[in-house]
Every structure is written in C-alpha cells, then in structure tokens.
Amino acid sequence: MTTAVPLMARIGIDVGGTFTDLVAAVPERGLVVHHKEPSTPADPSRAVADGLAAILAQADLRPEEIGGITHGTTIGLNAIIQRRGARIALVVTEGYRDILEIGRSRMPSSFDLYAGKEEPLVPRDRIVEISARLGPGGAPVAEPDGPELDRVAARLRAIGADAAAVLILHGYTDPDFEEGVAAGLRERLPELPLMASATVWPEVREYERALVACLNAYIQPLMRDYFGRLESRVRARGVPAPIFISASNGGSMSLRSAAERPIETVLSGPAAGVAAAARLGMGAIVTFDMGGTSSDIAVTVNGSPELATHTTVGGLPLIVPVVAVSAIGAGGGSVVRVDDQGVLKVGPESVGAEPGPVAYGRGGDRPAVTDCYLATGLIDPATFLGGRMRLDADAAAKSLADLATRLGSADRPDPATDGAAEEAAHQVAAGALRVATAGMATELQKIMAQRGLDPRLFTLVPFGGAGPTHAAMLAEEVGITHIVVPPTAATFCALGAAGADLRRDFARSLRRRLDPTSAARLADVLGELSGQARAWLTEQSASAAGSSLSYSADMRYSGQAYELRVALDPGRFEVAAISEAFHAEHERLYGFRDQHAPIELGTARLGVVGPVAELPSAAVPPGTGRPAPHGRRQVLLDGAWHAADIHLRTALGVGDAFDGPAIVEQDDTTVVVPPGWSGDVDGAGNLHLHRKA
Known part of the structure; x- marks a missing residue:
C-alpha cells in the first residue's frame, strides 16, 4: 500500500459559470498562489488545462512538482437540474413499477392546487419488474432464477438504455442479495453499466434509495466522459500527479471512485469552501458565501462542518450526506426593484454575469446589489477586480434614481428635481442593502434556531466575491461580533479543494x-x-x-x-x-x-x-502596527456618510490594526469595516474584524 499524497504542491480547482478558480499551495515554500481563468462551458476541462498552465508559471512550478490536483465540478448537478443526463432504465421488485410516479404522495405545494409535480427521472416504459423481494427482516421472499434474469435482460436490451439501476424491496437489509441480482444481469449485459441501489446507499425508504441509484446512473456516463477528458488534458500538460474530485461531504475522492459514484460529487462546490473555513481553527463559525445569484451559509461546530442526510437536488430528494448549506438571500447580481405596491424589493431574480449589473456596462438596465455597493461608495469603480474591469458609477446611480419615482414613500427626494437625483440614488441604494440584509438575517436566525444555536456565539467567515463586502452588515443585524476574512476570499472554494482530505x-x-x-x-x-x-x-x-x-x-x-x-x-x-x-x-x-x-x-x-496534506498559510510580512491609509473616500453606512480610510490588503502586515470606518481593497473583493468596528491581521494573513463594546 502506498503512502498518502507527498507533501508537494497541491492544486485546487473550482469551476464556475464565469471563471474557473485555481489555487496552488506549496507547503515547502510557504506559498499560496491563486489564478482566475475564463470558463469554457462547452468543455470545462479546457479552461482547467489552460488555468493549470498559467498557475504553474505564476507559482514557478514544474509539472512533476505537483503532488495532487483536487477538482470541484457542478457538471453532475447541472445535468440533473437541466435534465440532460443519460437514458437510463430501472429494475424494481414486481408490483413496484410506479414507485417513482407515486413518490411520497405529497403535493408540490399545499397552497397551489395547480402546481405540477416533478417529472419522474425514469419514464414508466423504461421501468422493468423482476420477481425478487426481501422481507423487512432480510429473509428472501422471492429469488429470480435463470429464465427470469434472461427475461429482464432481454427487456433492458430492447429499451436501449445507457445505464440502469436495480432496486429490490427491503434491499437495504441485505445489500449482498440485491448486488447478486445486479451481478446476474451484468453477466447477461456486460456492456451496460448497472448498479444496485443498496450498493450505492443501503438506507431505508425505497423511493429515496431508488432516486439515489437512478441519479447515479443518470450522470455516470456524462461524468465518466468528462473525467476522461480532464485526465487526458492534465496529462498532456505533463502533470503525472493523481487527480481527486471534491465530494459533497466536504472531502475528496479519487477519480476512479468519483467515476463509480458521481452522485457523491454533485454538491462539491459549496462544500469545499465550508471545509476550508473549518480548517481556519476558529471554533464555532458560520460561513457566508455570497456570490452573484444567492448567499449560502453553513454551520461548523467543534471544527467539523455540519452534515445533512436529506437535501433536494433539481426538485428530487437526495439522502446521501452533504455539507449542510442553506441559501439565505440575495447575491451581488440580485435585482433591486419596486413591486406593484410601491415597496422596495431585492431578488430573487438575478441579472447574472451577462449582462450583469448596470455598472458592468454590458447592456444591463436593471440595478442590482452591486450597483448599490457602488452608489454608497463601498466599492471603487476604478479598482474592481484589481482594476481589470472598470465600473460605470454614473449609470448605476441613474438606474437607482429611476426607481425612486416608483417608491411608495412620499418623503423621498424627487429625482426630477435639480440636484436631487444623486440623493435619490443614495437613498434607494442604502434602502436596498437594508432590505437584503434583513432578509439574510431572518433566514440565518431561523436556521440557527432550528439547530438550537445562538448566532451571537459564532464567528462569521465570509467568502465569495461579495461576502466580505456585506459581512459586517449581516453581523450587525444578527449580533455577531467577530468576522474573519481569509486572504483569498474570492477563490476560497478552490483553496478548500486543494486541502480537502x-x-x-x-x-x-x-x-x-x-x-x-x-x-x-x-x-x-x-x-x-x-x-x-x-x-x-x-x-x-x-x-x-x-x-x-x-x-x-x-x-x-x-x-x-x-x-x-x-x-x-x-x-x-x-x-x-x-x-x-x-x-x-x-x-x-x-x-x-x-x-x-x-x-x-x-x-x-x-x-x-x-488526511491528505497540510496547506501553508499565506506568507504575510510583519506590519507596522498602525498602517497608513492608502487614501480616503466617503461611504454611506447606517444612514450617514462617513470619511472611510482605504487600506490595500497587500499592504497590511501581521499585527497591523486599524479602526472603522474603513475599506480594505484586494484584487478579488472589498472588505467593509463600519464605524464601531476595528480590524487586525493575524499571523496567517486573516483579517479579523471586531465590533467594539
């Protein structure tokens, strides 16, 4: 038996819709390097290969110096949501052909009599009955003989399925029985990928177990094809290192295991970020991942992410363990609007990356949360994404001012009045941020209460492009007094993949x-x-x-x-x-x-x-203790304008401390430090924000 992956460079990869994030961690050098490569949705492995070449050059690494690559992917998740998986068949105990149609006999919505139910993953004409059954104690009630297996195999061959699953009633009580039935069919159909449900996940509840097996079969051909292309492209770059795939439980598995059980990787993206936050060693934490469409939270107690054994994927229940991540509200691209009653609303619709918020200048005409950050001075239009993308502050302000005319409040400034348009934009932006924060806080408090936890006893760890910008607003609303912003917050999920056990x-x-x-x-x-x-x-x-x-x-x-x-x-x-x-x-x-x-x-x-490897901390030099601000600008916080010091994250050293109001800018995000808060940098380069008593 070989040893664990050598303590060499590790590469973490997180594929997103707009960018593919890569992080290279080199423990021997104490080096952590991150890179963003434009994604290639038609073939995500191409962006992975191009990004791999770029980060090797950036980190001055030779291909043979890589000890392991861990890759998070949403290909399986997207295939389930969009219903573009393989043509699959299902073999079930005689009399249970309608198991997917009946499900749990529950209405999709108790309040909508016209709500349609989710389409079954396997149509009824591709479900084949077999004379095989176990009793609730595990004793065989019916066992298929040779002619019965021949009949079922002939039917599967006629269906022309790409893959198939086997579900025997009470199969969880004796997984070997169900596996034996599957093995008998494999002998007759050696070209057909076929897996027993109890081998995938031997848990009670036939409907949910059938779905796990069917979902696994549904995405398996697609995932195997992608993994093959991924490995070929990585090897073509001269990298001999083993490739791992991030798992939904916050860990990782070999490429071979992921190809056999791809269902365990469908929620790997968010899980990797939560796992990285748990390794910060901050004790009880709430992670806050704010992207373009939504914001997600997860709870970690005693250093271990909380796992859920029941979740929903594409409207279908999934019972394999996953990191418990809950969507709690708006993202940076969530639309700011006024409803028919003249009330200001935020989301749930998002403008996406294309055309994006109005400030992007890509043709978008609906203001989003990012436009609100810009109008209130929280982000600088000239330094967004490290200056690689300049934002249009005037267009953002105009779109927000236009909303003021539709608001129900009579005391708001009329943007048609000379000089009032700018003030109207400021008020709408500040109001929208309060609305978004209140929605997030409500969901967070509800989620914590369901777990019997008090958010005031937790540390908030924000990441994603907008997480550090909005973190203090959320913390103020729920009573959290400590925030920790990692050095590479916007590529944190890729960092989590690099260090995933x-x-x-x-x-x-x-x-x-x-x-x-x-x-x-x-x-x-x-x-x-x-x-x-x-x-x-x-x-x-x-x-x-x-x-x-x-x-x-x-x-x-x-x-x-x-x-x-x-x-x-x-x-x-x-x-x-x-x-x-x-x-x-x-x-x-x-x-x-x-x-x-x-x-x-x-x-x-x-x-x-x-355990796979220990990741190095970011190399941060000692600071001066009281860093000099890089600049100053006006920001709108808590309903008032403040002169905020501007600090560059790259200029902050270990031991540096400063008071709010302040803004900390880095090339992938912006950290807001409100009045009444202070900031300091620890030895690992993490930025700690503390609310003063």
Whole structure:
C-alpha cells in the first residue's frame, strides 16, 4: 500500500459559470498562489488545462512538482437540474413499477392546487419488474432464477438504455442479495453499466434509495466522459500527479471512485469552501458565501462542518450526506426593484454575469446589489477586480434614481428635481442593502434556531466575491461580533479543494427497537462499515495512518415522526451509553428527555477521513502596527456618510490594526469595516474584524 499524497504542491480547482478558480499551495515554500481563468462551458476541462498552465508559471512550478490536483465540478448537478443526463432504465421488485410516479404522495405545494409535480427521472416504459423481494427482516421472499434474469435482460436490451439501476424491496437489509441480482444481469449485459441501489446507499425508504441509484446512473456516463477528458488534458500538460474530485461531504475522492459514484460529487462546490473555513481553527463559525445569484451559509461546530442526510437536488430528494448549506438571500447580481405596491424589493431574480449589473456596462438596465455597493461608495469603480474591469458609477446611480419615482414613500427626494437625483440614488441604494440584509438575517436566525444555536456565539467567515463586502452588515443585524476574512476570499472554494482530505460516508439501516440484541447488531454493523472504510482508503492509495473514523446513528423515541442523528463513542455501544447519548441530544434540541419511552434505532452511520496534506498559510510580512491609509473616500453606512480610510490588503502586515470606518481593497473583493468596528491581521494573513463594546 502506498503512502498518502507527498507533501508537494497541491492544486485546487473550482469551476464556475464565469471563471474557473485555481489555487496552488506549496507547503515547502510557504506559498499560496491563486489564478482566475475564463470558463469554457462547452468543455470545462479546457479552461482547467489552460488555468493549470498559467498557475504553474505564476507559482514557478514544474509539472512533476505537483503532488495532487483536487477538482470541484457542478457538471453532475447541472445535468440533473437541466435534465440532460443519460437514458437510463430501472429494475424494481414486481408490483413496484410506479414507485417513482407515486413518490411520497405529497403535493408540490399545499397552497397551489395547480402546481405540477416533478417529472419522474425514469419514464414508466423504461421501468422493468423482476420477481425478487426481501422481507423487512432480510429473509428472501422471492429469488429470480435463470429464465427470469434472461427475461429482464432481454427487456433492458430492447429499451436501449445507457445505464440502469436495480432496486429490490427491503434491499437495504441485505445489500449482498440485491448486488447478486445486479451481478446476474451484468453477466447477461456486460456492456451496460448497472448498479444496485443498496450498493450505492443501503438506507431505508425505497423511493429515496431508488432516486439515489437512478441519479447515479443518470450522470455516470456524462461524468465518466468528462473525467476522461480532464485526465487526458492534465496529462498532456505533463502533470503525472493523481487527480481527486471534491465530494459533497466536504472531502475528496479519487477519480476512479468519483467515476463509480458521481452522485457523491454533485454538491462539491459549496462544500469545499465550508471545509476550508473549518480548517481556519476558529471554533464555532458560520460561513457566508455570497456570490452573484444567492448567499449560502453553513454551520461548523467543534471544527467539523455540519452534515445533512436529506437535501433536494433539481426538485428530487437526495439522502446521501452533504455539507449542510442553506441559501439565505440575495447575491451581488440580485435585482433591486419596486413591486406593484410601491415597496422596495431585492431578488430573487438575478441579472447574472451577462449582462450583469448596470455598472458592468454590458447592456444591463436593471440595478442590482452591486450597483448599490457602488452608489454608497463601498466599492471603487476604478479598482474592481484589481482594476481589470472598470465600473460605470454614473449609470448605476441613474438606474437607482429611476426607481425612486416608483417608491411608495412620499418623503423621498424627487429625482426630477435639480440636484436631487444623486440623493435619490443614495437613498434607494442604502434602502436596498437594508432590505437584503434583513432578509439574510431572518433566514440565518431561523436556521440557527432550528439547530438550537445562538448566532451571537459564532464567528462569521465570509467568502465569495461579495461576502466580505456585506459581512459586517449581516453581523450587525444578527449580533455577531467577530468576522474573519481569509486572504483569498474570492477563490476560497478552490483553496478548500486543494486541502480537502479524503472522506467518505457509509450507512446501513437497522430499523429496530434499542435493546441488548439490537445494540450488539449495531456494533456488528459499525464493525462491517469500518472494514469497508479501511478498504476504501486502500483503493484511494492512501495510508490508514492518521485516518479517523466517526460513528453515529439516527434514533427516535418510539412513535416520533422524525429521527435525530446522534454521535456515538467508539467502543461504547452498550444500551446505556447509546440511550444516554440520544437523551442528551434530544434534551439539547428540545429541552426535555423521556427516560421511560422506548428508543428506536434507525440508520447506523460511519465516516472515514484520510488526511491528505497540510496547506501553508499565506506568507504575510510583519506590519507596522498602525498602517497608513492608502487614501480616503466617503461611504454611506447606517444612514450617514462617513470619511472611510482605504487600506490595500497587500499592504497590511501581521499585527497591523486599524479602526472603522474603513475599506480594505484586494484584487478579488472589498472588505467593509463600519464605524464601531476595528480590524487586525493575524499571523496567517486573516483579517479579523471586531465590533467594539
């Protein structure tokens, strides 16, 4: 078994709609270099290859000095959303042909009787029944013989599918049974990629498990094709390093594993940024990723990102573990508008990258949040993107002033009056930013309350192009007093990919009441999952040394409609320890425990993490303590104009400190420090903002 990836240069890649971000981290040199390459949507691997050549030159690296490349991609996610995946078929237990049509028998909206349901991923004419079934205890009820497998294989051949999935009722109780059925069909159809649902994810709930298997088959041919082109282009650049793919759980996996289980990579982009923030070592944090369309948050407690086991992708439920990221509001491109009642609104519609906000000068005529930043002085039209893209401040102001005529407030300045147009634009811009902030704060507080957490006890870590600009406004609204802005905030997801550890999650549903027998079964299942986890690490060419396992189980009081995910201590799987762990978590979230109610075990879960590499901190020289401002300009904050000092991020050194109001400009974002806040730089180059008492 080979050792983990050598401690050499690591490349992180995050492919976006407009730019492909690359970060090169060289631990031996203490070097972190970032680069933005225009994306090539027709073939994203071309931008990756071009960006790879550029960043190698920028970091003065030879191809053989790269120890590993980790790539985050949204190709699978986009294929699901746009419904442009493979032509797939589904094999199901006899009598369950309508499983995708029926789903959970729920209306898409309780308030809209005309709302249409999501189209099934597999049409009914491509679903084939088979005489195979397990009982709820795992005993076979019906087993397919040779002629039955021949019949099903002939039907699949006639369908002409690109890939197929197999779902046997109660297959999660004995994944080997379902895998045996799939193997029998593979023998008859060696050219057809075919995977059993219990092999992909052996968790209870047939509808959701069917979707996981179908989604995996749906994007697998597309992803395999892309991964093949990606590897070819990287090798053509002379880079022999292993290629990893970011996973939705915040970790990474080998190219081979990602090709076999692409469903585990569909939400890798946002997860990589959250994983990078967790490695800052700030304890309890809320990440705030504000891009062009929306703003996303995630919660990290005790240094580990919070995982969700249920999410939605393209309107379809997904039950594999993903970093719990929630959309909370507007992005830099969200449209500022006035509704029919004369009320100022922000979003949810976005102007996108083309034509973009009015200030971009690309033909856009609807003001966006970025135009508001410009009108209030928060960003400088001459230094946007390091001066590579000059913004049109006059056009932004005019578009905002035009909205004033449609506002319902009678005391707003009339832009038709001489000299009042500029004031009208300022008021509309400031009002729009307050509206956007209030919407974000409401969602953030709701999300934190659902988890039993107080945002005032957390540190806010903003990234994305607009995150550092809006962070202090959001923090003021929810009571957060500490903000940490990483050195390369706008390419933070690529940085997260560069340092992503190998990680995979395993699960097996039990569905039985907690007693000594079921506790012993839980210990056995977790032992089996541990063996699978170690075997997976070996497949990734990773050493077990330094790897870690985490154990948990979904549990509930008997009769409850929901389950709680409860962390378990390794080696303590007796009834008393498991019960106390569940009681304590239930009491933390809901304020009470029921010592006399029976407890039911749901799904046993295990996570494995294999460390890949430690990333170096940014090389930041010592500062003077009190840096001299680069300049000064007027900014509109909290309803008043302030003379704000302008600092360049590249000129700030370790130990430098300053008071707000201030603006910190860097080539990929702008940091706003309001009055009553102070800023200082730590030894890793992170900019800390503190609200004064």
